[in-house]
Amino acid sequence: MRKFIFLSAIFTLVIAAAYFSSCKNGKTEQKATNSEDSLKKVQERGNYLVNHVAGCIDCHSKRDLTKYSGPVIPGSEGGGGFAFDQKLAMIPGVVYGRNITPDPETGIGSWTDDEILKALTQGISKNGDTLFPLMPYTNYNHMAKEDLLSIIAYIKTLKPIKNKVPARQLMMPVSMMYPPAGAMQASIDGNIRPPETDKVAYGGYLVNFADCGTCHSPMTQQGPDLSRKYAGGYPFDGGTFKVNSANITTDSATGIGTWTEEKFLTKFTPYREETNYNFVAGKENTIMPLSEMAGMTDDDLKAIYAYLRTVKPISNKVEKWPNK
Numbered sequence: 199m200r201k202f203i204f205l206s207a208i209f210t211l212v213i214a215a216a217y218f219s220s221c222k223n224g225k226t227e228q229k230a231t232n233s234e235d236s237l238k239k240v241q242e243r244g245n246y247l248v249n250h251v252a253g254c255i256d257c258h259s260k261r262d263l264t265k266y267s268g269p270v271i272p273g274s275e276g277g278g279g280f281a282f283d284q285k286l287a288m289i290p291g292v293v294y295g296r297n298i299t300p301d302p303e304t305g306i307g308s309w310t311d312d313e314i315l316k317a318l319t320q321g322i323s324k325n326g327d328t329l330f331p332l333m334p335y336t337n338y339n340h341m342a343k344e345d346l347l348s349i350i351a352y353i354k355t356l357k358p359i360k361n362k363v364p365a366r367q368l369m370m371p372v373s374m375m376y377p378p379a380g381a382m383q384a385s386i387d388g389n390i391r392p393p394e395t396d397k398v399a400y401g402g403y404l405v406n407f408a409d410c411g412t413c414h415s416p417m418t419q420q421g422p423d424l425s426r427k428y429a430g431g432y433p434f435d436g437g438t439f440k441v442n443s444a445n446i447t448t449d450s451a452t453g454i455g456t457w458t459e460e461k462f463l464t465k466f467t468p469y470r471e472e473t474n475y476n477f478v479a480g481k482e483n484t485i486m487p488l489s490e491m492a493g494m495t496d497d498d499l500k501a502i503y504a505y506l507r508t509v510k511p512i513s514n515k516v517e518k519w520p521n522k
């Protein structure tokens with residue numbers, strides 16, 4: 199046995215030597231382009247998740263809430279500073295989307311990949327601080343590591359923005375809001391991304407990535423009531439408009455139980471055109487980041503629809519625009 203391993207090691211060395219000596223010109227270059235190609239693929243997946251699914255850019259940029267669905271202000275991508283407060287989203291105080299661009303002083307340019315991964319999946323910042331759980335680390339804690347690494351690879355390509363984001367001000371210690379023991383896994387290594395062919399499971403995976411559940415839960419003094427997830431009724435006040443999130447359970451009377459797949463898709467697809475959101479919207483506006491989410495592929499939107507069909511109906515009548 200030993201002899202065999204020894205011989206095969208020599209054999210490998212001989213092959214390797216032959217390979218490298220033959221690669222002086224063409225083949226090594228080929229190899230370099232292959233790994234550049236795979237890095238590109240990883241960054242593309244990250245770009246898709248960051249900009250269209252996981253909402254990182256919505257929360258970590260400045261949004262113009264006077265325009266329909268509050269599109270991201272071009273040039274502010276990842277620079278942070280957008281304030282979530284009591285008025286906008288019933289936050290007990292004010293928290294700001296932080297600067298996640300590679301700027302070394304005001305952003306996360308000096309962070310290692312592991313430090314970013316820890317913030318994403320455990321809610322612990324580089325300096326050891328616990329992050330306010332509006333940052334959906336409870337969700338990312340269940341996402342596949344390969345997807346999280348692609349997100350990290352992509353955010354490192356964002357244009358660095360120098361913007362020092364103010365410190366959050368909360369009315370209670372953030373440790374009181376950290377998810378209960380047991381809700382967070384210590385290791386994310388076992389997380390899997392379901393195959394896209396399993397529409398319902400993959401749709402559920404995307405819904406968790408997009409954190410549709412928090413915005414679409416009724417809001418209480420203790421935070422979003424996740425026991426009635428998707429039943430809607432979270433009130434938002436965008437200044438020029440007030441909106442309550444819709445009931446997206448399968449309840450026919452008060453939710454989207456009667457919606458066809460086609461109707462569901464048209465909640466998103468029109469906003470692939472800039473003219474459909476780049477206008478001052480007045481009172482019937484929404485906080486749902488439609489211009490970003492519209493970038494999801496039809497297949498992914500269909501998977502999300504398939505998953506939502508499996509959500510139990512909850513009767514909860516919501517008036518979307520209370521002072522229309």
Ligand code: HEC
Binds near residue numbers: 258295318333349366
């Ligand atoms: C719903 C809004 C929201 C979404 C979506 C969101 N974040 Fe955050 N994120 C925040 C807020 C708010 C904070 C700061 C929390 C605090 O101050 O305690 C934060 C903090 C962070 C931090 C820590 C930065 C620091 O300086 O400590 C990183 C890194 C981060 N987010 C990256 C991401 C990435 C990557 C995504 C997408 C996969 C994402 N966030 C999605 C709101 C969000």
Ligand code: HEC
Binds near residue numbers: 405408411445502
């Ligand atoms: C930032 C908060 C937020 C997020 C994130 C969000 N939504 Fe919404 N959503 C709302 C609000 C507010 C409304 C009501 C206003 C409107 O129709 O846009 C709404 C409306 C809807 C409607 C229309 C229902 C109706 O009866 O008119 C659907 C469908 C929907 N959301 C699905 C989703 C899905 C699926 C996701 C995740 C991929 C999602 N939302 C993420 C806030 C959000």
